Amino acid sequence: MSVLPLLPLQFAAARMFQNALAQHPRMASRLGAHALKRFAIDPVDCPFSFILEPKADAPRLTVVPSLADQVYDARIAAPLLVLLGLLDGRYDGDALFFTRDLMIEGDTAAVLALRNAIEEADIDPAEVLGLPKQVAPFVTERYRSLAMHLRQALGAPPEINCGSGSQ
Amino acid sequence: MTSRTIYGTQKTMELICPAGTPSALRAAVEAGSDAVYCGFRNETNARNFPGLNFDDEELREGVAYAHSRAAKVLVALNTFARAGNFGIWQRAAEQAVSAGADALIVADLGLIDWARKAFPEQRIHLSVQAAAATVPAIRFYVEHFGVRRVVLPRVLTVDEIAAIAADGACEIEVFAFGGLCVMAEGRCLLSSYATGESPNMNGVCSPAAHVAYAQEGTDLAARLNGFTIDRYPDGQPAAYPTLCKGRFSCGGKTMHVFEEPTSLNTIEILPALQRAGVSALKIEGRQRGKAYPDSDGARLPRGVGCFAFGAANAIAGAVSIYRR
Structure with a gap:
């Protein structure tokens, strides 16, 4: 993919990242020393990846066409819908890793710190989009419903059961 | 109630x-x-x-x-x-x-x-x-x-x-x-030997800083401070590398030497x-x-x-x- 088509994605990703950080200012402190690490987020079914640098004074999320030339401490790889589900609390990271639906490489402690920080933040998709509170619950519900149907249609791992408790 | x-x-x-x-x-x-x-x-x-x-x-x-x-x-x-x-x-x-x-x-x-x-x-x-x-x-x-x-x-x-x-x-x-845990909890000498750290003072018996996973051919190797604790062929569920629950080669056999997981x-x-x-x-x-x-x-x-x-x-x- 050429550089040009990544620009809108870069703009949107950076904006959403800033929104998430603004809503969850404690995330960086929860990461501790791992906030200084560089995380490669690799949606394996997409022609781009992300470099996440959560350091408190200059947090940054960068879209890159390939990880080949990138330096990073840890790589987290899975299909995009799975990664989005992790961000949204629809998946348990441990379970995905143990079933081999998620791959991690590099600094395991940094990955666990990031996992725990994201999980504690309870990130809401509408928050990340920067939507006003009046419409946020509706948008989040619609997003989650759409994502769940997409995951089912594409054969992604089943989400954590939030409803029946029958697992 | x-x-x-x-x-x-x-x-x-x-x-x-x-x-x-x-x-x-x-x-x-x-x-x-x-x-x-x-x-x-x-x-x-x-x-x-x-x-x-x-x-x-x-x-x-x-x-x-x-x-x-x-x-x-x-x-x-x-x-x-x-x-x-x-x-x-x-x-x-x-x-x-x-x-x-x-x-x-x-x-x-x-x-x-x-x-x-x-x-x-x-x-x-x-x-x-x-x-x-x-x-x-x-x-x-x-x-x-x-x-x-x-x-x-x-x-x-x-x-x-x-x-x-x-x-x-x-x-x-x-x-x-x-x-x-089959050891005296927090005092596992096996863990201390492998990691050089205390399970009581350093978080767990397998501190994450010592854990590494590596895809090697069709196997995923789970290691603790360089010790291979287990290998998982493609399609087999993986696990966190806990020493006492690992599979080791011993006496010509590969098995759970200390305990079943x-x-x-x-x-x-x-x-x-x-x-x-x-x-x-x-x-x-x-x-x-x-x-x-x-x-x-x-x-x-x-x-x-x-x-x-x-x-x-x-x-x-x-x-x-x-x-x-």
Whole structure:
């Protein structure tokens, strides 16, 4: 993919990242020393990846066409819908890793710190989009419903059961 | 139906759930846990795991939240204080008491003694990390330091638990679900040998900083500080590299040399544990990801790991049945 088509994605990703950080200012402190690490987020079914640098004074999320030339401490790889589900609390990271639906490489402690920080933040998709509170619950519900149907249609791992408790 | 009980007079078993983070604490309380246990984000906590645990403000908020819903918060200060740096442990105890903790879970004799004198009214529980597993050992802590409850190692049989409980020195807490540690907890020499670190002082027996996974051909290798603990062919579920549960080549065979990777699940012996005189059931797993409470009113503690979903749900349900 050429550089040009990544620009809108870069703009949107950076904006959403800033929104998430603004809503969850404690995330960086929860990461501790791992906030200084560089995380490669690799949606394996997409022609781009992300470099996440959560350091408190200059947090940054960068879209890159390939990880080949990138330096990073840890790589987290899975299909995009799975990664989005992790961000949204629809998946348990441990379970995905143990079933081999998620791959991690590099600094395991940094990955666990990031996992725990994201999980504690309870990130809401509408928050990340920067939507006003009046419409946020509706948008989040619609997003989650759409994502769940997409995951089912594409054969992604089943989400954590939030409803029946029958697992 | 939940019957909240007052410490010292309870007739039913208390369900205690792990809270690795504030959101896990809230979820466990919402799901009906009688108590949660948690710790600070520092070396006073034997589960000092990356990205987990509480700062002072988060603990205050968590205790207030739990108390508003009639749940208790037990704060684990269960590491052994470093020589020359006792102040960190003192400050943690002061912060926990100030936040309103219902009990301190402590292992270090010096800290128990200090806390007992500094906060004579504060309830103290003896952590499993203290490895007190006999009547004389438990009596020592009770008689000299006023310990009100002991958390027993998870390798004891029900008969052994009953014999300890029959002495009546203090309340008895046992693990109801989680990993099954066969070593003296927090003192695993196997782990110390492999990592050069203390399982008590460095978070867990397999510190994440020493864990590495590598895809090698069709195998995923799980390593702890360079030691290959297991290899998983494609399609086979992987696991966290825990030394005692690894597969090793030994005598020409590849096998689980120390123990099968079996978890502790007491669901079938809950009635026996209650008859044995157990006061409280602890679900292990502050380092696990969140699971989710169901909508059917079952008392599922959300703070337990996804892998534990079914068993924790069943244990929670069984405990609630005994309260009816």
